[in-house]
Amino acid sequence: MADSNERYESMVRKLKEHGYKLTHQRLALARVLSVSEGHPDVETIFLRLQDSFPTMSLATVYRNVMLFKSFGEVLELGFPNGRNRFDGNKPFPHPHVICIRCQKIIDPDVGSLKDMTEEVADITGFVILTHRLDFFGICSDCMTEKV
Amino acid sequence: MADSNERYESMVRKLKEHGYKLTHQRLALARVLSVSEGHPDVETIFLRLQDSFPTMSLATVYRNVMLFKSFGEVLELGFPNGRNRFDGNKPFPHPHVICIRCQKIIDPDVGSLKDMTEEVADITGFVILTHRLDFFGICSDCMTEKV
DNA sequence: GTTTTAAATAATAATCATTCTCATTTACAT
């Protein structure tokens, strides 16, 4: 994964560059996102911030995660059911492998989709801006689970 | 695209095989799904059924689209914002190209992901059951649009 | 350091696609 200090500094830099205030809540969120490894959802992020900010609002987490996303500092993985998940380590499109039992999401080390993206653009006439590739299955932990 | 009569017959066969009643609503829905080409959402399907079934409930559309999905007769494309879309022609995982302006969704003719799926299974230890690949961009119609 | 003020936050209401509930209706086996 990316160096978390680098990621943190990058997020703070973006706040400054765009003229946003460096609130305690934002800096703490940047820290949580930069060290996050398991693609947390807002609830998980919210709970991690509870220690340092017992009065923090869930809306503040939503607002600022989306703010960091608008800077390209976090990747949002939207899901139609269940909560959206966030990747603060690799804030660019990349494949994910999702366990349908325990909801674990990991980043596999596989080749990119550059070739297929170009092929799709050629065939369809679309200007392709981004993509999303998810593999759904059952992780080895869940496979060996009894019951 | 697939032959719509074949698709329709396949859907009706699945209803019979699984012992579900052949209600007028289900048969009409099977017809709409089998001829659908633009990945309609439930609202669109609902409106198309209004002509023949003015009293039909939206819940019935949801219920039975999910029933056909459980038979593997329709592919659901879930979206975290906006409505889910359905493909009754190719009810198996395949790539999609989505226009972020007009929400058009098309099926591009590209090679499969079989190789990458195997690679991911090897690397992660997951048992991969399905996948989802979306390319997001702007279609040529929207690109040439003024304003 | 104090003051000023636009931006940010906390709390909570609103949204909206989807699912659930239940009274009524219907497919279909007998």
Add this chain to the structure above:
DNA sequence: ATGTAAATGAGAATGATTATTATTTAAAAC
């Protein structure tokens, strides 16, 4: 034709996300 479990229609409930607004605060100006 009748009986019965399944299906439908109508509308309430759900739940993640977004919007609203009064209060607080970061940081610029003095």
